[in-house]
Amino acid sequence: MYxxxxxxxxxxxxxxxxxxxxxxxxLAKPFAVSQPTLSQHLAVLIKVGLVKSRRAGGRLYYKLNxxxxxxxxxxxxxxxxxKK
Numbered sequence: 001m002y003x004x005x006x007x008x009x010x011x012x013x014x015x016x017x018x019x020x021x022x023x024x025x026x027l028a029k030p031f032a033v034s035q036p037t038l039s040q041h042l043a044v045l046i047k048v049g050l051v052k053s054r055r056a057g058g059r060l061y062y063k064l065n066x067x068x069x070x071x072x073x074x075x076x077x078x079x080x081x082x083k084k
Contacts, residue, residue: 004048005072009033010041014050014064021063 005011009031016027028038042062045051049068054061 002072002075004044004050007041007044009038010045013038013041013045013062014069017051017062017064021061023059023061027062 005014012031013027016022016030024035024038024042027042028035031038033041042051042053046053049065050072051062051068052065054063
């Protein structure tokens with residue numbers, strides 16, 4: 001999971017999903033990557049449980065998965081606590 005958030009584009013995707021669900025086209029706007037590359041990044045985030053997808057009306061929608069994000073948050077909190 002932590003390798004998944006190590007990549008800047010994937011962190012950017014997570015940041016864009018902070019405000020709610022988005023379509024692929026909405027997610028793609030700020031990124032200078034090809035459609036297949038962005039699809040691969042989304043696949044990684046889905047595989048590790050940080051993002052969920054759903055299909056509605058012929059479109060794919062993506063949103064953050066709070067359960068996966070809690071794992072990252074707990075890990076980073078422990079890391080910060082150990083540095084004190």
